[in-house]
Amino acid sequence: MTMPNPAREEVIALPPYGAGQTIEQATARNLHPNMINLSVNENPLGPSPAALNAFKAQLHTASCYPDSQCTELSERLSAELNVAREQIVLGNGSEDVLSMLCKAFLNQGDKVLVAKPTFALHGIYANMMGAKVLEVPMQSDLSYRIDDWLDAIACHPDLKMLMLANPSNPVGCTFDANSLQRLIDACPLNTVIVIDEAYCEYAQGHKQFVDSLTLLQAQPRPYAVLRTFSKAYGLAGLRVGYGVMANAQLADYLHRVRTPYNVNRLAQLAAFAVLQDPSYLASTVTQTNSEREKLSAAITELGYFVAPSLANFLFIDVKQPSAHVASLLLQQGIMIKPWLESGFDHFVRVSIGLPEQNLRVLEAFKQL
Structure with a gap:
């Protein structure tokens, strides 16, 4: 049988x-x-020596559950980013937060705009929820072309979510400030704008890169900016990343769909330490x-x-x-x-x- x-x-x-x-x-x-x-x-x-020392000093606490709210790390990030602690959602890597976003906000049939090529989980997690994934191909020189994105948005006034890796994974290209602003302004007011900045530390300070958080804070659409400690901060094996949400209410929706202890205590300690280095x-x-x-x-x-x-x-x-x-x-x-x-x-x-x-x-x- x-x-x-x-x-x-x-x-x-x-x-x-x-x-x-x-x-x-x-x-x-x-x-x-x-x-x-x-x-x-x-x-x-x-890893950073500071992260290693913090990890080793607290290894004996591995038998204890972590702080489910990641309070100290959230407060540190809040101070670093000049946002309210309640806007920050920690995850088991930033893709954990990406999964929360899809679980919290996507219904079957919702339209989601992504790049082609892009980080595979942008499409996979959206498809998991039954959403319709729409792709915007890159140019032949493998750059983002703002007009292609604007055309795609104009064709879908019911767009539920836009996911953009900036810098791109796997390409490494970025939208500059003007193009990213035009992209944001073109989105319907109820589109959830998700900017995946897993590699932002390598691009910061370059004329082709803009901190998306600054642009998003000045407009009314719901948004999430995703970052991670896995890349430049050297903590890939500990799995810790975070999202900065537009407001505390949106962050609360993500907390409702995450597991209660999704960031282990040693990861929290190491991430806090590397921010001090x-x-x-x-x-x-x-x-x-x-x-x-x-x-x-x-x-x-x-x-x-x-x-x-x-x-x-x-x-x-x-x-x-x-x-x-x-x-x-x-x-x-x-x-x-x-x-x-x-x-x-x-x-x-x-x-x-x-x-x-x-x-x-x-x-x-x-x-x-």
């Missing part, structure tokens, strides 16, 4: 998220004696951005198209199936992300590593 399938149709149709293997798993398979993982945009410098963030961003420009220029000289990036990765047209190239580099001990999305399956995303790791990438590209 066949067991009935209890899953919702929306769930059955979802694609699995391609998280890939860990460096420990790749090493265990004896693929290479000196494996490096440049596939998931981690900070190659490792600005020199760590500064050195991370300076080294990463410098290495990104060097590697981008060197790979471009080899004849490859490298999309301009303000993040900690490069999106590269390898002119052949991306999975094949990723397999070749894996044999050399280099883990990268093959992009498998239709229309972009000849691109790979390569995280920026330490200088010696980036040299290995360059040598591998010379051999392709």
